[in-house]
Amino acid sequence: MTDDKRARNEIIKENSRQLRGTLAEGLQDVVTGNIAEDDHQLIKFHGSYIQDDRDVRGERAKKKLEKAFSFMLRLRIPGGLMTAKQWIALDDIASTYANGTLRLTTRETFQYHGVIKSNLKRTMQAINKAALDTIAACGDVNRNVMTAANPHLSKAHRQAYDLGKAISEHLLPKTGAYHEIWLDGEKVEDKSGAAKKDTEPLYGVHYLPRKFKTVIAVPPDNDVDIYAHDLGYIAIIEKGEVVGWNVTIGGGMGMTHGDLTTYPRTADMLGYCTPDQAIKVGECVLTVQRDWGNRENRARARLKYTIEDRGLEAFRAEVERRAGFKLGKPKPFKFSGTGDPLGWRQSLDAKKGEDKNWHLTLFVENGRIKDRPGMTLRKGLRAIAEEGLCEFVATSNQNVILANVTAKAKTKIEAILKAHGITTEVSSRLRANSMACVALPTCGLALAESERYLPGLITRLEDSLDKAGLRDDDIVMRMTGCPNGCARPYLAEIGFVGRNPGLYNLYLGAAFDGSRLSKLYAQDAGEEKIVALLEPIFMAYAKSRKAGERFGDFCVRAGYVKATLAGNQFHADIKLA
């Protein structure tokens, strides 16, 4: 293997018998909560990560206990749409097998944390019973497909959802490993001839070089952050109907501190396609990345680097060659912002008298659905589900929408929310537009707190906002515990990225509509420094912003940071405060 330069994961995948590895055996080993090293990589494809509680790492050894291992499970819910029945099932699982919370992610789905090995299989089966799964929610495959929030909002949203669901199914791995290991499905093949009998027409034995993410936007909302993903579709709408799609490729957030060859990147415009071409185009983008992507260095294996290295033109040409048709010129469109409009909202087609139903978008701080004294969010949502008053939609901003609500159900829902202390009020627009990744204690890559820290930081910054009178101004702020960018911080007007416990890099200057990346403004800032740096900028913004000027644009105009016009310029002309 000496001259084999491939990344270790490539060999693991190759030897895994289509993602089986020794997972089944590992589940049988009762003396440890861990699984085999290589299986750590394989289980991702099944929608799960092995983690350990980092809060207690210090004490375990002297208590003669191994690390406090448990599994994170991520569901695959295209477009984030769930029935009330499914919600109830998911809620049950949270308390029966997980840590009692449901965690809405930044990609329209749920995660469970704290599922121990002995419960993993039963949890998978419970999820399956709810007609859901975790297949390909993680791993080097096409991940959960995000579509513009709420399929019920309009005809176009429904069309976006239908495309998203179709793509998710079309690009799903075909291996029988998942059913075999978790659902006691009949063995697809004996150990020997895995690759032969159980084949992956799209993925082969090596799958993709890296994760692959697909989203679908319906302007003017860019809630899915189209520029942050490998593959994106922007709905081109005429008379409320989708007539075709602008296709974007090569977006991504992840980077590594100190490695300038890695950087977040906003997606490029690939071209325009008709509805019936959409799936084929997606498939070809995926297979070209499969064949061209970097399989030696996982830090540069995402599609965004393939585009950087091979060039957009070459990539487009190859896609068109494989698709057998040329892509059209992108059509004009306009995005207004990336946030979720909170509160009640009626279907857009209502005026046309088609669908008069209502939709309530609830702010869920950092996506963590749990009961707190005074606000029993989890119980409340469950009560609503049990009454069957709505469908549920997980958004790309870690929020939840109670969708497709009749006028009659609306009043009932309002009563239940009240009874559980659930309000649509948020203390400030800054908080309403904020996101934080999970980070500690479960995330193995976290360098600093995020989900557990941001709410308190915002409370402090709200004092500064008051001084500037900006409490009701929309400013997008996102935090992550490491540079991987799970809350898309480089597309936030104010971005925090953890470097060390209590210390964050501060990024400014991203566009409110998600079309421009931010730039590093301060390094290793603790809370005091953060407040000291931001308060004067808030003041200045309040005083000297132009009419309608967004905070991110102001930071660039006022010269706090230079504009980042392309991903490969992310590390260029930085002036630290």
Added chain:
Amino acid sequence: MTSIPMLPKNAPFAPEDIDALNKVVAKTTPLQRSWLAGFFAGFEAAQGGAAQPAAAAKPRLPLTILYASESGNCESLALKAKKVAQKHGLDAKVYDMADADLALLAKAKNLVVYAATWGEGDPPSRAIDFYNALMSDAAPRLDGLRFAVLALGDTAYAQFCEVGKKIDARLEALGATRAADRVDCDLDFAKQATAWTDGALGKLAPADTGASSATVVHVDFKGGGYQADDDEPQFSVENPLEAEISALVNLNGTGSTRETWHVELAFQEPGFTYLPGDAIGVMPENDPELVDQLLRAVGLGSDAALLLKVQKGYDVTTLSKAAIENFAKLTGRADAKKLLDGDAYTKFAADRQLVDLFETYSEKMTAEQLLGLLRPLPGRLYSVASSLKAHPGEAHLLVGAVRWDSYGKKRKGVASSYLADRRKMGDMARIYVKPNRHFRLPEDGNKPIIMIGAGTGVAPYRGFIEERVELGAKGKSWLFFGERNFTNDFLYQLDWQDHIAAGALTNIDVAFSRDQPEKIYVQHRLWERRADIQKWVADGAHLYVCGDEKGMAKDVDATLLKILTEAAKGDEDAGRVKLKELTKAGRYQRDVY
């Protein structure tokens, strides 16, 4: 090793003559020995005339010593009694009820019984068959029999010395004559028991023994004239060892509902030895705050010297019937006395401690009066969790903290909180060894062992495996462990992982009751794995059960019976017989508490 009287080194003979005589004596039967005794007695009587055999040297009286013992107290008392019997000219045989039957009783002329009470007024497990037979109609008349019973118990239990009492009454009912009155001993039984034994054997002894007759030459055995049946440990309740606490760790992870302390005790004393399966006794001290409450309740709050005395030496928690009785007598409180009527006691005593009595019926008293009410502070036993071979100069314990809230008070177990709360690393603790001959690894290291334990019941198995590693034993081993949650309550998890990796532990099955909706306990795992268990047993496996009696051992026992019954094609009696065989053969051993 049976006990033949040997001439002590301090006998009035030359050493080589002592050896020579002992060679002969060693082979003698009781009859021959009595004959010799009679012969020389006759010779002496003949005023130095020509030696001639005494016409008929009457044989010494036979004595049957019977014991019912779980943790060995009655057993060692019985073995001590055998030695004492020699002095009284009695020819004693000692029987464990486990190996005795009614025929033996029918034959017996003189009988001494040492009986412990377990469970809630139950006989020790190994004695159950004999006990039931004795209580049944099958029991023979015992008219010619003279007997005496010593009962061991613990006043902390409502059914104090129940088994001893029942046996005593039953023997009388069957027509036997009581030679000495029964005595019911509390945990501090040592002195009382020795005195009773001497007295009772004196009464049973042939009338003409002792000074009045010369048939037996009285010999002072204190010199340790013969091989002891059992090597009494050098360190005992009466004579504990000061050991240093060299490690003190709560093994349960943060967030656990459990609190289980791993305690390492270090000592230089080479005489302090133990074997895996033994228990280590800890002489605790009371929580000074509790003692202070108690003293204040009786108006002795300011007496610091008294506080220290009580803290170190007296039981201030056990709310026994006896305590209430004495309290009522002393104070003349009729209302307190009422607590002894009907189920009033059980109602009041449940979840309460002695201090509640003193506070409820607050009565002033003198220090002397108070001490008169308190029994000595008993030691607490802990199965040793280490092998002395693997950890020379150390003994490890696994101590579950006993805590509960009741009647507005935070309650603590005396010894467990003494170790968990009031001791820290580097402090000393007074300990002793409590051998347990009935919880031992098989002599043959190639025999498979199946170890079943929940919670602290896993402790001795850590010692077992360490011992087997040191001995290079090749036998297979299988651990069944149960607790509440995998993540935080897997006691000694890393040790088990190492032993498995090293091949020292062959199988492990775990049952964590609170990790999933339905409760899973060790007995469920046993049942799941019954096929293999049956194989192992067929291959001569030894079965061990350790831990909580009520919480686990009963259910495990029932499940093992089910498993053996299944192996016997569903014939439950055959299963029961098999389980008994295993017990008798020492292949099914329990250490439950």
